[in-house]
Amino acid sequence: MIRVLVVDDSAFMRNMITEFLTSNQQIAVAGTARNGEEALQKIEELRPDVVTLDIEMPVMDGKETLKNIMAKRSLPVIMVSSLTQRGADITIECLEIGAVDFVGKPSGSISFDLYKVREELIEKVLAAGRAKVNPASARLPKQAPLQTSAAKSGGRFIPSGASKQLVCIGTSTGGPKALQRVLPKLPRTLKAPVFVVQHMPAGFTASLANRLNHLSEVTVKEAEHGERAKAGWVYIAPGGKNMTVHLANGELVISLDDRDTGSRHKPSVDYLFNSLATLTGFEKIAVIMTGMGSDGTEGVKNLLRHSRGPVIAESEESCVVFGMPKAVINNGLADDVKHVDEIAAAIMTYTK
Known part of the structure; x- marks a missing residue:
């Protein structure tokens, strides 16, 4: 009880x-x-x-x-x-x-x-x-970006040889604080765009993006319909909307809709990942962090069905709720299982 x-x-x-x-x-x-x-x-x-x-x-x-x-x-x-x-x-x-x-x-x-x-x-x-709660200090200090040489990874992933890369992140309960421990460590020289789904209702994701942008070297913003994605920028799906990404004239273009899907979440991690799965010429680095349920597991399966790419799951040790990463791990989909403070380093290991 x-x-x-x-x-x-x-x-x-x-x-x-x-x-x-x-x-x-x-x-x-x-x-x-x-x-x-x-x-x-x-x-x-x-x-x-x-x-x-x-x-x-x-x-x-x-x-x-x-x-x-x-x-x-x-x-x-x-x-x-x-x-x-x-x-x-x-x-x-x-x-x-x-x-x-x-x-x-x-x-x-x-x-x-x-x-x-x-x-x-x-x-x-x-x-x-x-949930596990860490009574840490109110604000985490801004941390210097991790360089690729400092990153360590025990994954079994073999690079696909695709000429371009992108990063996609899915998270839910505990996600805002987890993102605050990942995104500020990414350098502005990151050669891939980052697409984020954080389960959150409409009206809150703009505040989340603004706060993360203030703490980070990379540019963090709430995604807009029709905008072209840039390397070194982070796009957070707006609450109450689903985000997809498609190719147009060789560029990655973001689309937003409020269509109901099989997932009860809007935005949905699966919905984003499924749209990325069929993109050709891109290696996709998928990250699943703290959250209840299993949103993202089917999307990761779809990513791997269409093209090989590294999958990073947050470890139980650092998760507030070990649901979404657990589902990915239990399905044998994770190349790396990392404490939240090691996820940025793992991403940098995989980016060229």
Whole structure:
């Protein structure tokens, strides 16, 4: 049984979140709190397994409360955020500080339509109950790019001889912080474009891209429909959209759509990887990092079905949730299994 502390300044929201969570037999609500100060007291008293934490509260807001939680104990926290630009920016900061995941309130701080994210909230609390949390410092320092000579790889991959390369990354729960430990280590001289799918709803990926761009030597941006991909640039699929890449006049061109697919995720890792599989003349370096479920496994299979390319999976040791990489590893698809801090070096080993 996963015991949850629900923190929100609105009694209506506390009651609704409690009702949603207790509808699942694996979850019990241990208690509720109206603000951050009360939440910290309740954590000491009740010792919950997971905390759902509102961002906008009086007395002590969610961000400051999270900092206090991370300083004292390894406790999985799910942020509950309003869908505003300010809310998105603070949410990304909270994921850096150590929150496991977040859920967006559909219509502001008091959302009468919170039922729209009911299943998402339950799923994320269940995942958080199994998650590993590292109470690291709030912000990781900007790290110098790793040079190819410093990279080490134990993979069995043999280069395909393709004249060009691209990198594709798929991740979910814990992904924003994992990306922050990979992308800033890539040098601006990287001779391949990087395409990223991070499971995230609409309205948050622009904030994530801006934050990563600020920390990185490579240019990181939210992908736009119809733009030409450049080497040394990182393109993050917008939340709520699927991203594909195709060739036009010898250039890689990004397309976005909101088509429903076999995956319940939008953006979907499989959807991106499947579009890359049939591209000719490119060696594809695939990376699967922390996240629940198995999105990306079928896409990796498709990549390997059409053309040989190295596959890097994040190790269980560094994953917040060892789901997506585990599925790739268990299917015998990974050439390398790497701690998140070694993934950039592995990518540089494979790029020419």
